[in-house]
Amino acid sequence: DAGVIQSPRHEVTEMGQEVTLRCKPISGHDYLFWYRQTMMRGLELLIYFNNNVPIDDSGMPEDRFSAKMPNASFSTLKIQPSEPRDSAVYFCASSYEGGRQPQHFGDGTRLSIL
Amino acid sequence: RKEVEQDPGPFNVPEGATVAFNCTYSNSASQSFFWYRQDCRKEPKLLMSVYSSGNEDGRFTAQLNRASQYISLLIRDSKLSDSATYLCVVTVLPGYQKVTFGTGTKLQVIP
Numbered sequence: 001d002a003g004v005i006q007s008p009r010h011e012v013t014e015m016g017q018e019v020t021l022r023c024k025p026i027s028g029h030d031y032l033f034w035y036r037q038t039m040m041r042g043l044e045l046l047i048y049f050n051n052n053v054p055i056d057d058s059g060m061p062e063d064r065f066s067a068k069m070p071n072a073s074f075s076t077l078k079i080q081p082s083e084p085r086d087s088a089v090y091f092c093a094s095s096y097e098g099g100r101q102p103q104h105f106g107d108g109t110r111l112s113i114l
Numbered sequence: 115r116k117e118v119e120q121d122p123g124p125f126n127v128p129e130g131a132t133v134a135f136n137c138t139y140s141n142s143a144s145q146s147f148f149w150y151r152q153d154c155r156k157e158p159k160l161l162m163s164v165y166s167s168g169n170e171d172g173r174f175t176a177q178l179n180r181a182s183q184y185i186s187l188l189i190r191d192s193k194l195s196d197s198a199t200y201l202c203v204v205t206v207l208p209g210y211q212k213v214t215f216g217t218g219t220k221l222q223v224i225p
Contacts, residue, residue, distance in 0.1 A: 099205025
């Protein structure tokens, strides 16, 4: 079975550039989560969707961050403009029935902003 | 007080030892619990769910103590391959489903 698929796996870009991270959840899962992980702050929930609708975006750090889920099989997380402090590993996860069932994570995108 | 707290460790234990981790949570409405394992530079992976009656999967045992609001993970006969960071996950249900990950406990199994 295909798991959660994220792209790109690695992204290195210069400060000020727009960055777009992509995620394809597991088919049939109705919840999608975006996380950011750093050594300093651990795993932080940025935003989550239920049936393609954003439910809680209180973890999105600034207006520079935005996320969309145009359909059940695709989501994007965009940073514009990017800053060096955005450097982190970004994970996408999906689940069925939200918190009742475990989340399944993608491999993550390692983002470095120079 | 943090919603979910874990001892960051590291726990350094010899091969074959038994080690236990606890994870405390602050919201008594929490109803769903999991343990995840994360290897260095990898994604978190589900290790096991935690059921009210406690559950076991091979060398791993998970327990829930609702009165004291903590979950535990016991690893028996530690292997070198158990070296990883262990994250607990707590979800408040029903309605708005707030899922919270702990910051993780690092385990290093030593030969």
